[in-house]
Amino acid sequence: MKSIAVVGASLAGLRAVETLRSEGFDGDLHLVGDEVHRPYDRPPLSKQILSGDWDVERIWLTAEEKFDELDLKTNLGDAAVSFDAATLAVTLASGLVLDVDGVVIATGARTRTIGEPLGGVYTLRTLDDAQAIRAAFQAGPSRVVVIGAGFIGAEVAASARGLGLDVTMIEMAESPFERSLGAEMGAVLAEVHRDHGVDLRLGVGCAAIVGEEHVESIRLTDGSMIETDLVIVGIGVIPNVEWLEGSGLNIENGVVCDATSLAAPGVVAAGDVAEWPNGHFGETMRVEHWDNAITQAVHAAKRLLHGESVGPYEPVPWFWSDQYDRKIQLAGRTTGFDSFEIVNGDIESRKFAAIYGRNGTIVAVLGFNRPRHVMRYRQLIDAKTSWADALAAEF
């Protein structure tokens, strides 16, 4: 292989180019990204950047000298607009066509929005978004309305409360965080927000955002109105696959890969944009977590260079979320769990570890300020330990 293009210059894209180089690839290496910034880290955006604890200089994923050492041909601020999986030609918005023998797709995801753009209404995915929301926080809004109690919305709510702002968070589901944590644990997290003064409204959605040039209020599906001049929409993300239309690749809920991360001959995908069958759970998944973007990028880069011998990618997905003084971590998948047990600490103190089982095997662990336990049980999940043995384990 003489030349490779990595498309998407964020976490997965950066870890892919680093891995290609450390695995000995010394040919032409292109890094294409539609953002003008060099790769930066997203998790601090909803945490330390919104709260003002960090200044921007701390979010770069790599120091400038180290980035230069990778000897890349960078095309930043120039989006890929089309791709042909037969010839591997990548066409950029500027008209440039990259003629390469290998491609890593790492274009991630973007936020879902509601209605037309309106002043005072934001989503949070990029550094520019975070800086705009930070400025809006500092301008002293009358109230912050967060639409959607997902993890990002919840972190925005926590950061806003930390600054003393009034926060209303609305969530269509009766039971927030249910999809990832299950109803019971979702309710525990919801209580944490109420205790910190968030006006949390469950079972109602946003029917309309009202305002001429700037938001004035939002109307809820139950007909009630909330007056506000700042709205953060946190209703999930959509994978960035439009540039792959007509490429010949299979696109469903993301770029469809085989178990080894291969999407087509000479094409691999990783991070938030990639969907693949994870043999560990017997489930096809697309994972929107930081750690997965790294491990999948490393795997995909090796797959591209070394071929099938690299084997299937079968991780136990893991994520963390910081809300107030709680570190919430979940490893594994709670989908369809039939057993559940608190194995350390207790719910009252909100410091605990809990495990989830399915068909007699441990499949997930949740920790509230219990990182050590999460990692230990994660190893049991990795080893497909029986539910009985997991319950008997002591850490």
Added chain:
Amino acid sequence: MSFKVVVDYDLCESNAICMQIAPDVFEVRDDDFLYLLTEAPDEDQRVKVQESVQRCPKQAIAIVDTED
């Protein structure tokens, strides 16, 4: 050449990723603080420590090469 591991404890959030990768070097204990089991690990730990540097979400770990 040997190396030293340096952790910036102000950045570390004790999520124990490094412990999962290199349990002979990093340990998060019950007090939820990270402890270094050794500051100068054997050379055969280098790859694991490097992976920890790369995967630490807080970028709190650094490797410093030493002369001897």
